[in-house]
Amino acid sequence: MHASLYLVIRAVLSHYWCHRWQTLFLLVGLVAGVGLWSAVQIINQQARLSYAEADSLLGVQAGYWIRSRNDTGVEVADYIHLRRAGFRQLFPVVEGEVSTQRGEPVSIIATDLFALPSNLLDVDKIDPATVWLDFVQPPYRAWIPAQLADELNLEKNSRLPLRDGRLLPPALVQSHAQQGRQILMDIAAAFELLNMTSLSYLALGAIKPNELERLQSLLPQQLELIENHQHLDLQQLTESLHTHLSAMSLLSFAVGIFIVFNAVRFSLWYRRPTFINLRLMGVSTRLLMTSVLIETLFWSIIGTTAGVLVGMQIGKLLLPGLSASLHSLYDATVNTQLIWQLDTILKAWGITLLGLCWALAWPLYRQLKQHSLASRVSEDEKQSRQRLTRAAVVLVVCSVLLYPYLQDALSGFLLLGLLLFSAAWFLPSLLALALQTISCSIPDHPFIARWLVSDGWSQLPALRTAMMALMLAMTANLGVGTLVDSFRNAFVDWLEVRQSADIYLRSSRVDFGRLLDPQQSSAWLQHSHRRIGVTTRWQFRQTLIRGVDKQAPDSLNLPLAQWSADSPAKTLALWRADANSLLVNEQSHYLGGLQLGDKIDLETANGPKSYRVLGFFYDYGNPYFQFYLSREEVVRQWPQHYSRGVALWLNPQNENAVLLAEAAMRAAGASAGDWISQLQVRKLSLNIFERTFTITAAMNALTMIVAAIALLASLLAILQERLPQFAQWRALGVRSREQFFIIACPILIFVTVAWLLAIPLGALLSWLLIHKLNIVSFGWSMPMLWEMAPAWRLGGIILLVVCATLAMTGWQLRRRLPDALAQLGEMD
Amino acid sequence: MLSIRQLSKSFRQPEGDIQVFDQLDFNMNPGASVALLGESGSGKSTLLHLIAGLDRVDGGEIYVGDYQITVMSEAELAEMRRQHLSLVFQQFHLISTLKVIDNIRFQAALCQRYDADYEILLIERLGLTTQLKKYPYQLSRGQQQRVAIARSLLHKPALVLADEPTGNLDEQSSLEVMSLFSELVKDAGSSLLMATHSRDMAAFLDRAIHLHNGKLDAC
Known part of the structure; x- marks a missing residue:
């Protein structure tokens, strides 16, 4: 069994060694999809970890705060009075802001370290060399998170010059960010630095209900006890943004899997004789299926490993932008140092395996289950188009049914997914309709036009998946682009009036x-x-x-x-x-x-x-x-x-x-x-705004690149598949320019149809994003700014991409045609 | 070796069913070589497919040795093909992504009856010694068919089924390949049933039968 399995796997996988372009595109699809998806997962996970860290921030972790009713601060005498009354859970907090010499605002937070309940400050995390006495006596110490120290170009023991000429206490750089982007120091140092005499507020650690009542009764008139909801708010507020990013990453993954599907489709086509051969030689269907599952597993491991590595790099590039967005939108601090999480890798592997099962294992299984060895491609293609159209109708019905129940970001993105995929599955029928219409609209058409249309029919099966991926990417580009433009427009108007x-x-x-x-x-x-x-x-x-x-x-x-x-x-x-x-x-x-x-x-x-x-x-x-x-x-x-x-x-x-x-x-x-x-x-504000959408723009651009690769992969695969046919054309006297024209025209027709479908779909997507998703996720909307200019611009870019891929295909054709021509006349 | 009893097979077509075989009987002894002659569309290939278990009969029985092909499951048929049968086709059916040497060894390795000495003998007799490291597409058609023959015989199968094995070759190559093929089959001790429309090729084998209107006649 093992020897047979080894032989069969070797025969099945040898295809990838001999057809390296297909291997490359399969890998590119996998790595692109998994990379973008895992990048967002890593970012989201990093953000959530940071929120968890933020929960342990000084003051935030407190269950209650005591503040003054008129915002004049809490007198030190009141604090001492309450501590003497037995409330050891109370600790003082001073918050303020100073400006650096360059005008950058820096937040200061200060407390009395000796008054902190033991669970609120993780003493183990503090450098053992820290001299506690240095911290509490002049010239004091400024405890600065490593990331902030980097940004401010601060080294250990250096002192940050302030705008008013004074200096911060000597820096003590700490690798963990327990106080977020705030500089922590002793309360006496903060009083001196901020010219303050009263405390910003008192924070209260764990306390029993009866104690809380006693505290309430002892509070002076000018102070009030406020329950702290900050950590809950942060998670709730940011959840929509993370869902948004996850949805975009899933779209990128889907586009990546389209490439895989495309590459696999061609690899299956090429390997059909091998599978027939193996069956003729007595390889059972079960053994073949086992080898296919092992192939799936093999690609999933390669794809996950490479994809996660690429995802880490993408994450590294995108995280600072997202961190800035989250800080500006929600005051949330996200550490920009990425860390590996086994959980993310396992999830990436799981989703890759699922995608590969759909793109590779299932079509292979279907092929192996076929008893008839005869191929009836044209009939299969038509049936497959009809199947896709029926599935698209089902998705549209599902989205119409779902629409009235839109209540949160998740259901909103589900609706968007249903609509996008229904449009993608409609596309092959639309492309066929376009060919049919062209064919009917030129009744006494010249031979070249008839040839062109007939060649379009033969290219359709090979190109439809790439067209679906391209259409999805274009729709996302237009929809999200409109959202960002509308936001920018509204934001600028808002700044004009409000600021x-x-x-x-x-x-x-x-x-x-x-x-x-x-x-x-x-x-x-x-x-x-x-x-x-x-x-x-x-x-x-x-x-x-x-x-x-x-x-x-x-x-x-x-x-x-x-x-x-x-x-x-x-x-x-x-x-x-x-x-x-x-x-x-x-x-x-x-x-x-x-x-x-x-x-x-x-x-x-x-x-x-x-x-x-x-x-x-x-x-x-x-x-x-x-x-x-x-x-x-x-x-x-x-x-x-x-x-x-x-x-x-x-x-x-x-x-x-x-x-x-x-x-x-x-x-x-x-x-x-x-x-x-x-x-x-x-x-x-505008900087913050642009940074907020950096990640969106980056994801958009990467998805477009992935779609362009899908198109190139398809064109090269078609070239490989049809090379003997092209050689026959040349043998019949067709010039290379005519040949290129016949190949290129149907592709341009298909791309145009995909682009035309992407325009209304992009508008629908942005309308849903602005008027539904934004509202259910964030609770605010804005006027939608729809213009045709971005659509024309996108059309131009796509045309360039298509021309580039066609040029590459043309170059390959020129290089490989002489061999194909030589094989035409070969008999023995 | 091969026994066919009351075999019936028809194909469903839009214009009505086409009866390919009706109550067909045929027997073949171990070590015999038989040419199956007939016009195009007479059902030669269909008969080979049915014997190999690649297609299902409508009625009747087929025995290869002790195996009743017509009642075996897909997995059992695969095992039977692997151990006892060999198929040689006009289209060679080589695995294009494996080198010549790997193609030759493939089925023998699969059924674990690999014989290195016999492999050397086959390779030398078929003139493939210098081609072993090449891929099939780097060979001429005649050479590709020699590789297919080597692969089909290396595990010394009980029965070789050949469907127009020289149909893709020119006349000279056909004669050379056929001569070698029939000799090697005899040396291996295998039986051979070969579908062909050429009486010249049939002449290399022990006897010939003619398939006409779903019936077999001796020539």
Whole structure:
């Protein structure tokens, strides 16, 4: 048995040694598919690990926080009082931000290490050489995560220069990122550095319910106990993005498997005589199937190993972009050092094996089960097309049935998958229809046209899989491209209105009364908009109630997605006039279920109060709910509000307005780094935006490359298969140019049909992404920007790709035709 | 060696069933060589396929030695072919991705009856000594058919079924190959049933029978 199996496997696998192009394409398909899929899996896994690490961050792991109601911080005396009352689980936290010499903001977090509950700081992870005393006494130590130290070019014991000329304590670089991108230091060092005297908040470790009640009763009036939901929020918020990436990686995997399917199809065609031969020599079907399973296993192992290695490299390239996106969108920190996970490799192997079973084992099994050795290719092809069309109809029906039940990202992507694959399976029939139409539309057609169409029919079976892969890639490209363009467009509009101030100042130390005193600021200030806020939870999600100046330029032009009056302007006017009305973000509508005209009951310091919803404003990228009320109303109802800074519109008539503003801000207590200019905001925001979509663009481009490889693989396989036929044409006197024309024209027709189908499908895809997927996943939408220019551009790129692959095919034809011609006349 | 009793076989066609054999009987002794003559479409190849178990009969029985082909499962048929049969076709049916030497050894290795001395003898007699490291496509058709013959005889099968083995060769090569083939089959002690439409080729064998209208007649 073993000897026979070895012989059969050798005969079956020897094909790949002799047909290296096919082997190469099979490998490329596998590696591309598995590589892209595993890259995303590795990235997702890395992100989840980082979230788990983030859960152990100082403060985040605390079950509760104690904050001051008016955001003035917690007095040290109150902390000491509570510790003396027996609450050893309490530890102080100071948070702040400083600017480096180059203007980069750096977050500082500080605590009293000796007050930390033992489970909250993993002492084992700290370098044993760390001198604890150094940490708690001048000049102190700044504990910096390795990745951040790299970014800041900091080495051990070096001191980071700050914008105001001071230096950070000597750096202690730590390889693990327990504090994310924050620099950890002793509380005394932070007080000195941040010019603070009070604590940002107190964090509370594990505590029994009765103890919690006692603590609540002991809290001074100005402090409040807040339950911490941060770690839960992070996982929930990012889940949609990871699902999105997984879906894209699955699409890439599908396109890769299409290449494999294509390569296998040709390898099966070539090996048909070998299989017949083996059967004639007494090899049983079972033995053949065993050898095919071993072949499948062999390719799955090779594909997984190479694919995961490539995936690691792709992951390394894409992770920094994704890390930046997650940080900007959700404030989530993702470590960019990739690590191997056995789990990912096993999953990659499993999915590769499944893909290969579909692409390789199943068609081989079917071939081996055939009793008749006769080949009836044309009939099989037509039947196969009909089968695919019937399957496509079933998928369309499934998607129509699924549409009303779209509730989350997963069902949304399932719908997209059903639609995309139904379109792909329709494509062969559409291509056949195109050939039929051309054939009918040229009744007295010249011979060359008839030949061209007939050659198209003979190329169709070999090209259809590649066309499906190409069409899927083009659709994804157009759909995702439209999504990104729409997002960019909406984001820029949003920046114009929402970030229109010249300077943004945010600091708890600033005396705003002094800064905005009309008598002192009239020379440089045209308008100011002080923002205050109250953080609460509404419908189990973090919610910010903002007190805004309704007459400020950004409030006057707030872009509304839905409005209750006749127009957005009238709605805004109504909102300005009525203190009991509010505007809420789209997220509150889509995720919170609010409707126009609904009343929201909010708990205020003066008891519950109802507010009527007048409109929903666009709030791109915000994972939380946001309600807009007038500043006066917030001050009245929530005395414990805190400042969210001020937006300053400078006097355009005064050339020195910027300098005057800076001087005024310093005089009011702000330090450099507390403010940021509009230009910086725009640049930063657009950078963040572009980084957010880097991974999407990269996945898109890689999928297109994979599809182009599928096309090239098919063309080369056709060439190999039809070489004797081409040699016969030449023998009959067909010129090489005519021959190339006959081969190229049907391919161009097929590509055009695939492109034409991809355009409406791309539009449908982007519509679903923007108006369904985005809403169920993130809770916000935007106007869809559909233009034909990207479709034309894509058409041009595809034409170039097709021309390049045809040129390569032509070159191969030229190289190999003389041999084929020589074999034509050979008899013995 | 080979016994066929009351064999019936028809093919279903849109215009109606075509009866290829009706109650056909045939016997062949061990070591005998028989030429099966007949026009194109007379059913010569079908008969060989039925004997090899590559196709199923409608009725009747076929025995190869003690094996009743008509009642055997797919796996049993495969085992029987491997151990006791050899097939030689007009199209050679070599494994194009294996070298000549591997092709020659293939079936003998498969049924574990590989005889190195006999292999050398066969290779020398068939004039393949210098071709062993080549792939089949690097050989002429005559040489490819010699490889197919070597492969079919190396394991000394009980019965060799040959379907127009020289149909793809020119006249001179056909005569050379056929002469060698018939001699080697005799030396191996195998029986040979060969379908051909050429009386010249049939002359190399012990006797010839004619297949006409689904019946066998002695020539």
